[in-house]
Amino acid sequence: MQVVMGLEELRQRLPRPVITIGNFDGVHLGHQALFAKAVERAKALGGTSLAVTFEPHPIRVLRPAVNLPLITTLRQKLVLMGQSGLDLTLCLRFDQDFASLSADAFVDKLLVSRLGAAEVVVGYDFAFGHKGLGDLDLLRSKGERWGFAVHVVGPVIIDGRPVSSTRVRQEVADGNMEGARHLLGRHYQVAGRVVAGHGRGGRLLGFPTANLKVSDELLPGPGVYAVLVELADGRLLKGANNIGNNPTFDDGALSVETHLLDFDGDIYGQDIRLHFVERLRGEQRFDSPEALKAQIGLDIERAIAVLEPWVRSGNGGEK
Ligand SMILES: Cc1cc2nc3c(=O)[nH]c(=O)nc-3n(C[C@H](O)[C@H](O)[C@H](O)COP(=O)(O)O)c2cc1C
Numbered sequence: 334m335q336v337v338m339g340l341e342e343l344r345q346r347l348p349r350p351v352i353t354i355g356n357f358d359g360v361h362l363g364h365q366a367l368f369a370k371a372v373e374r375a376k377a378l379g380g381t382s383l384a385v386t387f388e389p390h391p392i393r394v395l396r397p398a399v400n401l402p403l404i405t406t407l408r409q410k411l412v413l414m415g416q417s418g419l420d421l422t423l424c425l426r427f428d429q430d431f432a433s434l435s436a437d438a439f440v441d442k443l444l445v446s447r448l449g450a451a452e453v454v455v456g457y458d459f460a461f462g463h464k465g466l467g468d469l470d471l472l473r474s475k476g477e478r479w480g481f482a483v484h485v486v487g488p489v490i491i492d493g494r495p496v497s498s499t500r501v502r503q504e505v506a507d508g509n510m511e512g513a514r515h516l517l518g519r520h521y522q523v524a525g526r527v528v529a530g531h532g533r534g535g536r537l538l539g540f541p542t543a544n545l546k547v548s549d550e551l552l553p554g555p556g557v558y559a560v561l562v563e564l565a566d567g568r569l570l571k572g573a574n575n576i577g578n579n580p581t582f583d584d585g586a587l588s589v590e591t592h593l594l595d596f597d598g599d600i601y602g603q604d605i606r607l608h609f610v611e612r613l614r615g616e617q618r619f620d621s622p623e624a625l626k627a628q629i630g631l632d633i634e635r636a637i638a639v640l641e642p643w644v645r646s647g648n649g650g651e652k
Pocket residue numbers: 530531532533534535538540542544557573574575578579580581582590591592615616617618619625629632633
């Protein structure tokens with residue numbers, strides 16, 4: 334998939350573009366259904382499947398006080414979109430100017446004049462233009478006027494309710510990794526660099542941990558998790574992970590740390606990716622390091638049992 338950052342970078346005239354539009358945070362199953370439809374229609378037309386997305390996420394510009402954690406970074410979002418088979422993603426800078434573009438201008442100037450839309454694929458609740466005032470009826474009437482077809486997809490329903498980015502965020506925050514997996518079609522993942530911790534894990538507990546440097550990404554709620562760990566060289570290892578502030582040691586600050594199984598290398602400074610498979614328990618305060626050590630031993634046994642079927646499948650994505 335080709336990625337184009339901004340309209341000024343888009344030099345070529347796209348043949349018969351089939352356009353889908355959205356924030357696509359998380360690239361969940363609802364989003365994936367739109368991409369599949371756009372790809373299918375572009376193949377049928379001999380055209381280009383094109384996703385238009387925005388950076389930063391509009392909520393950061395429209396409601397800066399809401400510190401919404403995002404499910405995917407831009408980079409990860411583009412990787413996942415690429416896997417959907419799209420030909421091109423156009424990433425537009427979302428600022429106050431863009432936010433003030435009327436729904437009319439959004440279609441007339443952007444979709445028609447600039448991009449030459451042949452067809453448009455949107456979700457069942459698509460809203461666009463200034464204050465989201467443009468709706469499906471407006472899009473359809475524009476389509477009749479300008480001669481582009483409109484395809485409406487979904488809602489994609491899982492467990493009785495439409496899939497949405499908000500639902501994914503909630504499941505992740507609740508530590509419901511199975512629920513998140515059902516909505517995403519993959520394990521919830523967090524990537525980051527391995528940094529130094531307090532150095533207690535290996536020395537005091539006999540379980541060294543890789544501490545992940547995190548900033549403002551969406552993290553599963555506090556607790557102990559069975560995780561698959563993707564190393565920079567692509568290897569996939571089993572791991573037992575803890576997210577919390579280590580109450581046994583009164584650390585205070587939040588840490589994300591993982592004991593890697595069957596591994597004794599040095600990965601300080603490496604970028605790794607955690608695939609959260611299942612929450613095993615809540616974080617607890619133990620009376621002594623020995624008591625915590627015994628519990629971590631049990632956690633690891635559970636983690637091995639939970640992870641085995643996923644590792645055997647080879648990609649960590651499907652059992
Ligand atoms: C599988 C696992 C479970 C853990 N569970 C707890 C817990 O319930 N309570 C707690 O205080 N710390 C827990 N920890 C965190 C340890 O306190 C931490 O790994 C140790 O203090 C080492 O920290 P360091 O890497 O900063 O040196 C757990 C760690 C792992 C790997």
